[in-house]
Amino acid sequence: MPERSAITSSELGVLWLTYQEDTMILRILEYFIEKADDEKAKEIMNNLYGEIDSYVGIIKETLENEGAVIPIGFTTQDVKKEVPKLYDNGFDIMFVRLLKQISMGLHSLNITMTYREDIVLIIKELTTIAQKYYNLCTQYLLKKGLLVKSPHVSMPTSVEFVKDKHYLSGLSANPFSEKRSLNTVEVAQIHHSIESNITGLQMIIGFAQCANTEDVKNYFNEGAELAKSMVKELSEIFLQSGLQAPQTAGGNATRSTLAPFSDKLMLYCTSLFCSFSMGSGSLGTAFSLRNDLPAKITIFMKDIFEYAHKGAKIMIKNGWMEEPPQMEERNQMLK
Structure with a gap:
């Protein structure tokens, strides 16, 4: 063998x-x-x-x-x-x-x-x-009944090709200029982002009310506001196209203020969600052809990155960030 x-x-x-x-x-x-x-x-x-x-x-x-x-x-x-x-x-x-x-x-x-x-x-x-x-x-x-499906759409009856550059338009100096309706690929990306952020919002509200230290509590409160703003702005894009944004009556934080998880775990989980959100955002920008959408998603990604970086600093300060295995320090070894 x-x-x-x-x-x-x-x-x-x-x-x-x-x-x-x-x-x-x-x-x-x-x-x-x-x-x-x-x-x-x-x-x-x-x-x-x-x-x-x-x-x-x-x-x-x-x-x-x-x-x-x-x-x-x-x-x-x-x-x-x-x-x-x-x-x-x-x-x-x-x-x-x-x-x-x-x-x-x-x-x-x-x-x-x-x-x-x-x-x-x-x-x-x-x-x-x-x-x-x-x-x-x-x-x-x-x-x-705790999960809302994405909107239904009439099935296409013929193959269509983009005929002019107006298809890409979305950003304009004229705020009253007409944007084309969302295509199904864009709807899928936006719906997924709203759905994920609603769950993330509910998660981080619970984390905020039970965090053991003040800086961690403040950090989670900041994250809740970020998630709210993303849900609000993405929902408005849906409404502008005559679509209902996903909402669910499911999943809510109770009145408990006793933490079931360590601050270390809650911060790591939040970091994982931020990484997932940035990855999803990258896909969203790649497959969204209406140019206002990648612009908005890119701003979200910047905000999420800065928020995640702030969380990493808190973890390092408290000695909660486990260091991945390191490559050999060749330059130091040669010295």
Whole structure:
């Protein structure tokens, strides 16, 4: 049997990041499972927990076999299952659904940076798990009436081609100039962004009211205002095209002010959501052909980046940011 090659720097980075994300998800699931009052939701989360936990073990074993130190990630110190419910009305599955959206994106990117067959298989199987539970969460929320589908549209009856540059117009010195209606690709991007930001807003409102330190509380309050402004401006774009912006009666923070998660975990989760939002924004700018849309999304991305950078500074100040494995300092070694 041929000797297995050592893992590469990118594979080590992929395993390290996956361990961070999945140990965070396990802690979140532990709390939501403890507080679940719907048996179907509890079943979905219990099954997801079991599958993720087994792969956290596999990643840990892989790193140990390579002689690499095991990351701390997120442990039982980062969750308090005994505190009252922080969220209600289906938010647990709404939150898990968004986490699995993020997982699908990360795993799809990570698999392009891995080479060794056993590591490729780990990421491939985690991708399958993410897709499976994203769908289970989606169908659960639809059945409960807690998820709004994107608008319906009349089916096209002929193939059309863009005939003039007016198709790209959206920015104009004349505020009364007519913009073309949104196409279905643009509707999909905007609807997804509104939907994600509504869940993110509900999440961060809960984080703000239970954060343990004042600077973290203020940071989450700032994030809530940013999410509100994005939902408001994107919804107005829909309304200008005669479309109803997605709204849901599901998922809300309770009156509890006791934190189920450590500030470290809540900040990391917020950072993950910011990264996801910037990635989605990049796709939005690439596929939106009405030139006012990329301009607006680019401003959002700048604001999100600056907000995420501020969160990173708070984590560093408090000693909560675990450092990824480093490459050798060749210049120092040569000296």
